[in-house]
Amino acid sequence: MTGTAERMAGAWLWKAAVPLALPVLAALTLLIPLAVLAAAATPTASASSACSSAGTGATVAGIELDAVQMGQAQTIVTVGAVRGLDSYAATVALATAWQESRLRMLANDGSSPDLTPEQAAETATSLTHPHDGLGSDHDSVNTFQQRWIAGWGTVAQLMDPVYAADAFYSRLVDVPDWEAIPLTRAAQAVQVSAYGDAYARGETLARQLTAMLWPAAQGAAADPAGAVASVCPALPVPAGGWARPTTGQLTSGFGLRWGSQHAGVDFAGPRDTPVYAAAAGTVITAACTSTYCDRDGSLHLEGYGNLVELDHGAGVTTRYAHLSGYTVAPGRQVPAGALLGFQGATGNSTGVHLHFEVRVHGAPVDPVPWLADRGVDLPATATAG
Numbered sequence: 569m570t571g572t573a574e575r576m577a578g579a580w581l582w583k584a585a586v587p588l589a590l591p592v593l594a595a596l597t598l599l600i601p602l603a604v605l606a607a608a609a610t611p612t613a614s615a616s617s618a619c620s621s622a623g624t625g626a627t628v629a630g631i632e633l634d635a636v637q638m639g640q641a642q643t644i645v646t647v648g649a650v651r652g653l654d655s656y657a658a659t660v661a662l663a664t665a666w667q668e669s670r671l672r673m674l675a676n677d678g679s680s681p682d683l684t685p686e687q688a689a690e691t692a693t694s695l696t697h698p699h700d701g702l703g704s705d706h707d708s709v710n711t712f713q714q715r716w717i718a719g720w721g722t723v724a725q726l727m728d729p730v731y732a733a734d735a736f737y738s739r740l741v742d743v744p745d746w747e748a749i750p751l752t753r754a755a756q757a758v759q760v761s762a763y764g765d766a767y768a769r770g771e772t773l774a775r776q777l778t779a780m781l782w783p784a785a786q787g788a789a790a791d792p793a794g795a796v797a798s799v800c801p802a803l804p805v806p807a808g809g810w811a812r813p814t815t816g817q818l819t820s821g822f823g824l825r826w827g828s829q830h831a832g833v834d835f836a837g838p839r840d841t842p843v844y845a846a847a848a849g850t851v852i853t854a855a856c857t858s859t860y861c862d863r864d865g866s867l868h869l870e871g872y873g874n875l876v877e878l879d880h881g882a883g884v885t886t887r888y889a890h891l892s893g894y895t896v897a898p899g900r901q902v903p904a905g906a907l908l909g910f911q912g913a914t915g916n917s918t919g920v921h922l923h924f925e926v927r928v929h930g931a932p933v934d935p936v937p938w939l940a941d942r943g944v945d946l947p948a949t950a951t952a953g
């Protein structure tokens with residue numbers, strides 16, 4: 569983006585912060601009955617996901633699902649196909665995950681009063697794994713709300729979307745006549761839930777999602793190397809470490825460009841390439857900072873487009889601009905390598921890329937030496953991480 573847009577974007581951040589507060593609060597209130605405390609406020613209708621074989625967020629059975637939810641759904645369906653199960657198994661799994669988590673990978677802060685301090689601490693380790701929401705129901709975690717205390721696996725295992733789906737199917741196929749009994753009874757048998765009828769509410773959605781996602785799942789199953797490609801990935805980054813924020817060619821460096829200051833570096837990859845947190849931090853901005861972000865911008869449009877900004881403490885912030893959509897909300901803590909959004913061309917942009925900035929006390933620094941000092945070689949054409 570140009571220097572003008574960079575300066576404009578600073579002003580936009582203040583405007584963006586205020587209207588965001590109310591929808592976030594509203595979302596919190598609505599979700600408390602689900603014991604889900606975060607993650608719903610992602611106004612990214614245009615978001616689509618390269619990590620979902622389905623490709624995009626979608627409205628299914630009248631329900632608007634964002635790219636993260638579609639990515640989780642695709643993972644669940646794909647794991648079923650890789651196991652060689654009938655597509656109906658995926659429908660049962662999707663209806664269950666919809667009821668339990670609204671198809672989000674939920675960490676758990678261990679705040680449930682029925683946990684001992686030791687159990688609470690172990691449950692809270694889920695926060696150190698990639699997640700796209702927060703729950704607090706007993707020791708339950710992940711899309712299926714599986715419980716480590718009940719023997720479903722370790723917290724680390726349960727926070728892996730592939731493991732979680734696989735664990736669900738392992739128990740489903742042990743349910744007598746699971747293919748013939750009502751969906752809600754099969755789900756209830758797996759989940760050992762007293763509220764089994766609730767699973768029926770997601771049945772229409774689950775059937776339509778299965779119809780949409782099963783072909784790609786079969787394709788992945790036929791090519792084992794591609795089987796996990798549909799998982800919305802988060803990068804494994806050591807604690808305190810830094811990561812390359814996205815894949816793609818480094819197309820523009822820091823400094824003077826076209827007579828103005830380029831405050832960051834640009835990476836150009838395919839549209840909707842995942843963008844990750846370069847380091848652990850707190851989301852301070854996740855907003856459209858241009859006049860519109862529902863379609864590609866241009867050099868005549870000012871602002872960063874869809875922008876995510878992270879605060880890493882000690883005056884260090886990072887910015888991720890021109891995103892096609894974002895998957896985080898302000899106030900959220902994210903680990904290094906967490907999925908933030910997807911490469912796009914919103915705002916002051918001529919083509920699909922990520923504009924990435926590192927700032928120290930507000931002043932932009934060159935991300936190349938900054939990251940090199942932290943073990944990340946940006947100019948190398950490498951995978952994210």
Ligand SMILES: [Zn+2]
Pocket residue numbers: 569820830832833834922923924
């Ligand atoms: Zn740029």
